[in-house]
Amino acid sequence: MMAPVSAIMLSIDGSIAALFVIFGLGVMVSRQMLASLRFFMWQASALTASALALAYALQAVNLLWVALITFTTKVIAVPLVLRWAAGEEVYGRREVDQAMGIPASVLVAALLALVGWFAVAPVLPTLHGVPFAAINLPTGLIMVLWGAFTVALRRESVAQLMGLLIMENGAFFGSIAIVHNLTVIAEIAAAVDVPIVALVIGLLIRSIRRVTGSTRVGTLDKLHER
Amino acid sequence: MTPIWTHLVLNLGQVAFILVFSPLVEGVLHRIEENIQGKSGVSIWQTYRDIWKLFGKDEVVSEQSTWVFRFAPIVAFVMPIFVVLLIPAFTAYPLFFAFMGDMVAVGFLMAVAGFFVALAGMDTGNIYAAVGASRTHMVGFLAEPVFIMVFFSVSYVANSTIPYFVNATWGASWSNMLQPTHLMVILAFFLLILADEGRIPVDSPAGKVEIAMIGHSKGLEYSGSSAALMKWGGASKLMVLALIFVNVLVTPWGLAATTQWPAVLSAMGLVLLKLLAFVIVLALVETTLAKLRLFRISEFLAVAFVICLFAVSIRLVGIA
Numbered sequence: 001m002m003a004p005v006s007a008i009m010l011s012i013d014g015s016i017a018a019l020f021v022i023f024g025l026g027v028m029v030s031r032q033m034l035a036s037l038r039f040f041m042w043q044a045s046a047l048t049a050s051a052l053a054l055a056y057a058l059q060a061v062n063l064l065w066v067a068l069i070t071f072t073t074k075v076i077a078v079p080l081v082l083r084w085a086a087g088e089e090v091y092g093r094r095e096v097d098q099a100m101g102i103p104a105s106v107l108v109a110a111l112l113a114l115v116g117w118f119a120v121a122p123v124l125p126t127l128h129g130v131p132f133a134a135i136n137l138p139t140g141l142i143m144v145l146w147g148a149f150t151v152a153l154r155r156e157s158v159a160q161l162m163g164l165l166i167m168e169n170g171a172f173f174g175s176i177a178i179v180h181n182l183t184v185i186a187e188i189a190a191a192v193d194v195p196i197v198a199l200v201i202g203l204l205i206r207s208i209r210r211v212t213g214s215t216r217v218g219t220l221d222k223l224h225e226r
Numbered sequence: 227m228t229p230i231w232t233h234l235v236l237n238l239g240q241v242a243f244i245l246v247f248s249p250l251v252e253g254v255l256h257r258i259e260e261n262i263q264g265k266s267g268v269s270i271w272q273t274y275r276d277i278w279k280l281f282g283k284d285e286v287v288s289e290q291s292t293w294v295f296r297f298a299p300i301v302a303f304v305m306p307i308f309v310v311l312l313i314p315a316f317t318a319y320p321l322f323f324a325f326m327g328d329m330v331a332v333g334f335l336m337a338v339a340g341f342f343v344a345l346a347g348m349d350t351g352n353i354y355a356a357v358g359a360s361r362t363h364m365v366g367f368l369a370e371p372v373f374i375m376v377f378f379s380v381s382y383v384a385n386s387t388i389p390y391f392v393n394a395t396w397g398a399s400w401s402n403m404l405q406p407t408h409l410m411v412i413l414a415f416f417l418l419i420l421a422d423e424g425r426i427p428v429d430s431p432a433g434k435v436e437i438a439m440i441g442h443s444k445g446l447e448y449s450g451s452s453a454a455l456m457k458w459g460g461a462s463k464l465m466v467l468a469l470i471f472v473n474v475l476v477t478p479w480g481l482a483a484t485t486q487w488p489a490v491l492s493a494m495g496l497v498l499l500k501l502l503a504f505v506i507v508l509a510l511v512e513t514t515l516a517k518l519r520l521f522r523i524s525e526f527l528a529v530a531f532v533i534c535l536f537a538v539s540i541r542l543v544g545i546a
Binding site: 106 | 400401402403404405406407408409410413522524525528529531532533535536539540
């Protein structure tokens, strides 16, 4: 059982969670690649802010490391890696192809959010003593679901990468509320994965583009052997 | 003066506040936008000069038009004045007419003005005005659910739709202000202001090509004093929506707590500063975003709707 935290800290974390969800929605609905990347960076900044708020409220020094690592890897490293590995696609392309219209996908996102909330509901009583779990855990799960939906929705490899990255953000957002005393090395290991994933997928995107002349992976199913 | 008369005078003072300062708010907005775009910009007093000039000009009215065309500018001018009687413009306590209507009434009064202006647009027989009226109503239909959800969220949190009570609820403590629901309602209402006022990314107020206009083509046929009333009414409407945004939702502090004139005058100054901050944000949004294509507006408003849906759901599920 942890010490109770003030109502104002819960409100601050709740507001950060609201921003986190709004930026995630931005990643999902933005039609432009660069806008999608910027929303991801803002979302990672919200994750950093949540880690800082939790570090202060729970007096957990390790969460300061989480905040630092998150900001360095996701707000600074990922855009740099993507610029190097797939710069033309991220900074040159404008519109992104989607399998579903934006209003329909927004409504599906709303339904997924409800699914996320109700999926977490049975778990929350067992986390009664963990003050921020009721906010961070459903928010994180919603983002994991939205990330998976974005991967399925987008027909562009870079945009699909954004889906993977917001899934990862969601997983972090939920986990920092439950487990905030992991060793720093484990947190570094988890966080360093992100730019590596961006690098690997970025290089893959470059290869796909070199071979097919496009990164529209949604159209690749039409390819056939002659 | 008895309290009831003081409240009545202050209530009428709100009307004077809107009528006097709304052209200035619009002028400052234009100036900031043009400065951001690297232009020197027109004077912040230009809207006053335009209104004055238009009042001095002759009016030309088509023989084909009906009474609706002549009546619409009066409705467009008067409705924001009715609205300002219901909202906290510079006092934290309810004034004489405060309980005559709630936020739903505010939406209704605005809709009445929009309805008459759209009818008048079609009444002239100008093809662009008819297209504009039709497009405005398309945006209006899409914005309607968002309006309703904003009212739901606000009334659910504050247990009231009277703007003064909502203001008092949000301003009561920091933990109220920082609720996620509040944040989401603020964002959704801001998107709604952009859509309702025909600002970028929904419509371009500075656009000069009639075929691309949404709401602004409805007033093309007006001249003389009717055009002046339309212009003044448009500026008043922007200021009223901005006042609801800043005084009820974003910064529900700094309003006069007493009926003493020094307190009221300092509150007026503070409200004007809040409006300046709002105008700067609006100018930044307008100059950094591109105008959406017509059929993409539904996406913009769908996002606003889902944000509102979240605001209500968060309260319903009881997460925060």
